[in-house]
Amino acid sequence: MGDSERCSNKVAIHSSFVSGLFRDCLDRPGPGEDSAHRGLWRFFGLPPCKLTSSGDKVREAYIEFFRDKKEHDFIASSPVVPLNDPTLLFANAGMNQFKPIFLGQLEPNSPLQGVARAVNSQKCIRAGGKHNDLDDVGKDVYHHTFFEMLGNWSFGDYFKEEAINWAWELLTEVYGLDPERLYASYFAGDEELGLPADVEAKEMWEKLLPPERVLPFDRKDNFWEMGATGPCGPCSELHYDRLGGRDAAALVNADDPDVIEIWNLVFMQFYREDDGTLTELPSRHIDTGMGLERVTSVLQDKRSNYDTDIFGPLLAALHDLVGGDPYQGRVGEEDVGMRDTAYRIIVDHARTLTLAVVDGAMPSSEGRGYVLRRILRRAVRYGRSKLQAPPGFFSQLVPKVADCLGVAFPELNEGAKRVESVLREEEAAFDRTVDRGMQFFEALRDELTAEGKSIIPGDQAFLLYDTHGFPLDLTEQMAQEAGFTLDSAGFEAAMEKQKERSREALREQQAQKSEGLQPLELVAEQTAWLGDRKVPITDDDPKYTWNTQPSASILAIYTEHGFVESTADIKDDGASVGLVLDKTPFYAEAGGQVNDLGLLRKDDGAELDVKVVQAFAGYVLHTGPLPTGALSVGDEVVCQVDYAHRSRIAPNHTMTHVLNWALREVLGDGIDQRGSLVTAERLRFDFSYEASNGVSVKDLQLVESKVREVVDSALPVHTKTVALADAQAIAGLRAMAGESYPDPVRVVTVGSADLDTILEKPGDSQWLTQSVEFCGGTHISSTSEAKSFALLEERGISKGVRRIIAATGEAAEIAMKEAEQLDSKVTELEGSKDMKEEALIQLSRSVDNSELPAAPKAALRDRLGQLRKQLKKKQKKKKGKVSKEDQAAFLAELRQAIEAARSAGADFCVATFEGSGVDGKMLRDLASEPEMESLAVLVLNQPSDGAVDCLAAVPSSLQASKPAGAWVKAALDAVGGKGGGKPAFAQGAARGTDSQALSAARAAAEAFWAS
The missing domain is CATH 3.30.980.10 (Threonyl-trna Synthetase; Chain A, domain 2)
Known part of the structure; x- marks a missing residue:
């Protein structure tokens, strides 16, 4: 029975004395917005008082409360793809876009400058790294890879008392939650951290809740940290008992689905150093986070997030696509056949993929793109295997996601069609991948059967999983159906071996980074240290003036061990030294442009060789190796930018x-x-x-x-700093998607019209004919x-x-001149009546190895390809045994083609010949060479009898996704031939072909690899 039905029955029973009150209660947006209504609902055993409205209304009420009643600035959600934070795969918390504030690195011209209080609903994805909920999605009713984080922040403004009282006010008075179902936690202290219990928060909560519902927990639950180092602090969590009418204190933080955390209030007051010690932050901050999906389920009295209106339309749309039984909310053993699990996985993943792609991420084979590819394949696999969904079903959910979330995130309204196209193509590619994976499995099965074996080797199963993205459980299912067992231990061993390779590669990368200059960084503690001593931020306006050598004062000297008064105090000869100046003509690395190089020189000859220039919260840090001579705070130095470099x-x-x-x-x-x-x-x-x-x-x-x-x-190149709104009105203005720009903003335009002229008629279409961009970099005039x-x-x-x-x-x-020279040589070869194969090979290598403009290089390669064909036609077509000379010529030309493919960054090579000395043994021998471990090769040869012979060799690292047998079959199918073989090597032929067969087979072979 729903809330309204129960309410109607009660009204009927007690209509003699409360009908007016109940009518009033039912007419209100959220029953129980005052104590009288709350008491009335509890008296009649009705659901706890709550805001029974849509997820959109829940979000709106939260933002309005803090924006309108508590004077917070609304800061729109940053993109879920953190373009300016390489430490994150995705935005995974509401605080991500405010990290520069917490770290003390906010630039003076940042749009966040001066914001003391903020509120928003942040798009978040937790599907990788420290926060990864991917494997839990679908198994329960409250985990998600994409969710919205409602948050309010204080940046050195209010602290614990306001955060606690306002949280209570929002939950009990705006949302109308029953106070008797709420529990608060606080930090119990930690000896290792040297921190006592947060008695202050405890006493504040006990003014609102009875002591038995204010609970202490250790650092695992109630101490929040940004990372291994950085801002951190104790926190208080609010937990809600869905059932009520009981003492649920023992169920808090016990993974009980009916006693859930709904809000976390972080009191950010410490900074964790590299050695683990904690120091007080110069300013104390508030960072809160409440999942919209979870609090909406509470407010709508649903035990499952998926039963709310946030997911309802998506589940209905999915049912329309797949048919059969609709979503019924079953979990665990009750979900026989995992149909409802599949429903949850698919709608969750549809939201994640849609938001990620619209914000600029793309499914790919590495990084965040690989995470997205895994998410999509997981959703498609569950849809196909558990719901019998038709091909292409997943991408069709994108318009419904846009309908559901477009109110909060309008970028979906414009980008949904593009997202749908991207996901449709990716989904189709996965379908082809599964087909090829099955071909690989079947070939492996036949090979093992012939050898009398009945166990699928773990390394082969891992090859399918890792290279191909073929799910392990699908491999297990196919093995079982074929009467095989899977070597799970071998699979795990292969998985661990790959992880160790990744760890070793990371260690090598870190070791390489550690060589040379040690990078320095100013974070909250250092920028606060400078601020406390009234050190002014660096005036870097001189960076836009060329060929100047201004004098500047050293305001601070920083090393990895802290600030010093003089470089003479530094005993480590290998130390990096950073100088903060009162002004600088050096450009600090930003906006994709590398920093300036140069010298900071004192009159007595002491100087710093500036290698790195970076800005932190307005302080420009000039870093280099230990200076020659002594530099001290207060010294005057001449700034010598290397303008030749700039x-x-x-x-x-x-x-x-x-x-x-x-x-x-x-x-x-x-x-x-x-x-x-x-x-x-x-x-x-x-x-x-x-x-x-x-x-x-x-x-x-x-x-x-x-x-x-x-x-x-x-x-001419014009630059001017103008109001952001004025600049954004310029027709054709280019800006980086997802980038946050200051107000006012610097605009660079290339063309006859300067900014003053453009701003007189900013919407005029004529400005489309010249470049207009936001940019803070240095440019030519x-x-x-x-x-x-x-x-x-x-x-x-x-x-x-x-x-x-x-x-x-x-x-x-130089590149253009070399292209001209090579063009002349190709022209000369084209006119030669006695073209030598050796000359052709040498010229082809020169083109491949030279840095040329892209279009001429492609044209030269095409012309050389035509010359190779002409040469082969002139050569005598031989039958029977192939001479050693022809074999050597074939191998030389094939190696050239392979090297060209490798130089182009390809992992495969398709080579065509006419009447060459190709045979299977030669290709096998070539494929066994160590340098061929990462390159697949397919050879097509058309001898004089018109047939097309095809051979392919694929290294083990690529066999799962592109088995040789499937590759040969794809090439020969295009010309009416037949062929096949094992994943490592295959061959075949087509007979009675025409003159176009070779190019047709090549096109099919290349298309197979691109699919």
Whole structure:
């Protein structure tokens, strides 16, 4: 019986004396908003007083309470993909976007500067790293990979008393929860930490709750830490008893599904040092977090988050797609066939994938992209195996996710179609992956059966799991059906071996990073130390002035052991030293641009060789090795920026802007920046692009041509700091997706119109014809200073994201000149009447190994390919035994093709020949060489009789996803041939083919690998 039904029955029974009161109660948004109503509902045994409204209303009530009644600033949720925090795969807590405040590293021009109180609902994903709920989703009714975290924060403003009292006010008066069902916890103290019990919080709670419902817990439950180091502090959790009418104190923090934590109030007052010691933070903060899904289930009197209106529409949409029995909420042994488990997994994962992709992440083979791929495959697998869902069902849930969450996160309304397209393609790829995995398994099964074995080796099962993404339980199921058992211990051993390889690689990476200069960082303790001593933040406006050598005063000297008065006090010759100056012309690393290099020199010759420049909370730290001579606080130094170094960086940065504009001009408005890196040698630009085969050579040529036109036109580069709202109104303005910009903001435009002219008519479409971007970097004053531009490489780095590498100046000119020289050599070879194979091979190697503009390089490779075909046609077609000379020629050319594939970053090579000396033994011998452990090779040969012979060798690391037998079959199916074999090696042939068969088979082989 629902709440309203119970309420109606009670009204009928007692209508003689309470009908008016009950009518009033039922008409209110949340019954029991005062003590009289609460008492009335409890008197008649009705549900505890609560706000029985939608999840949207719960979110809205929370934000309105803190924003309107408690004077908090509403700060919109940051993207769930933390583009500015490389330590996180995903935003996993509401406080993530406020880390610079807690760490004392907030820049003076940050939009968060001056915010003392904040409230929002943050998009969070916990599916990797320290916080990982992926494996629990579906097994119970309250874990999620994506959830919303309602939070309110104080940054050095209010503290425990306000946080506790306001939490109580919101829960009992706004949400109308029954106080008798609430329990509060507090930190019980810890001898190891040297901290006593949080008696202060305990006494505050006991003013609101009886002592028996104010409970102490240890550091595991009631001491919150940002990480191994950093801000931390005791916390108080609020727990709610869904059943009520009992003493549930013993069930708090006991994993009872009916006594659940709903809110955590963190009192951030300490900083944990590298050695584990705790020091008082200079400012005390409040950080709270309450899961919207969980508190909504409480307010709607549902024992399951999935029974609320937050998930109801999604579950209904999924049922419409799969048919059969609708969701019934069964868990554990009651969920026979795991149908309801599958429902929960799929709708949860649909929310996660939709929010992650709309915020810029893409399923891929590494990092957060790999986590997303695993999540999608888990959802699809459960849908196909437990719900008999049709192919492509999962991506069809995206519009419903957007409907449900678009009110809170409007970016979904614009991005849902793109997300659906991405997930549809990824889902289809997984279906193909499963098919190939089954082919691999069947080939392995047949091989083991022939050998009289009945156990699937653990390393082979792991190969399926790790390389292919083939679920272990599906392998176990297929093994059982085939009468085999699985070597689980061998699987675990292979898994542990891979983990150890990963750990070793991480150790090597860390060791490499530790060589040379030790990086220094100013965090809360250091920036507070500077602030307490009235050290002003660094004036870095001089960084935009070129060819100047201003004097500056040393305000502080920092080492890894703390602040010192003089470098003469430092005894470690290998120490890194950081200087804070009153002003600086050095550019600190930011926005993808590397920092300036140079010297800080005192009159007596003492100097610091500046290698790293970084800004922390407005303090610019100039770091280098221990100076020659002594530098002391108060000394004057001359700042000598290496402007020759900057003069190579600035053109690359300006041309990055122009490249961004040119890509939009050629490829359309769907191009969004995903990252960049600007150095003295190169510029790197990552952008979204959905076409699976990348940017065409024709479009690359057009993009490069447009950038060169801008260089040749000597257009002026204008910069100006303007109001953020004014800048955002400019037609065609480019900004990094998910980036937070200061107000006012610096704008850089490349073109004839300056910012004053543009701002007179900001919406005018003519501004689309020139580059306009937010940027705080250093730039050239005219595009002619770039001298030239060469687009050196274009490739995919993850699904839907491409990368361009380019150069300006001398590096670009060298690349273009080399392309011209190689073009002349290819032209000369094309006109030769006596073309030598050795010359062709050598020229092909030169093209592959040279750094050339991307479009000419592709064109040269195509022309050389045509020359190879011509050469083969001129060579005598031989039958029978192949000579040693022909075998050697074949191997040389094949090795060249393999090297070209490896240089291009590919993990496979498809090589075509006409009448070559290819045979299976030669390819097997080649594949056994150590350098071939990560590259698969397929050879197609068309001898004079018109047949097409096909051989393939695949290394063990790739056999799970691309077995050789399936590869050969795919290639020969396109030309009416047959073939197959084991995952490691396969062969086959097609007879009676025509002159187009070789290219058709090659296209099919390459398409198989790209699928």
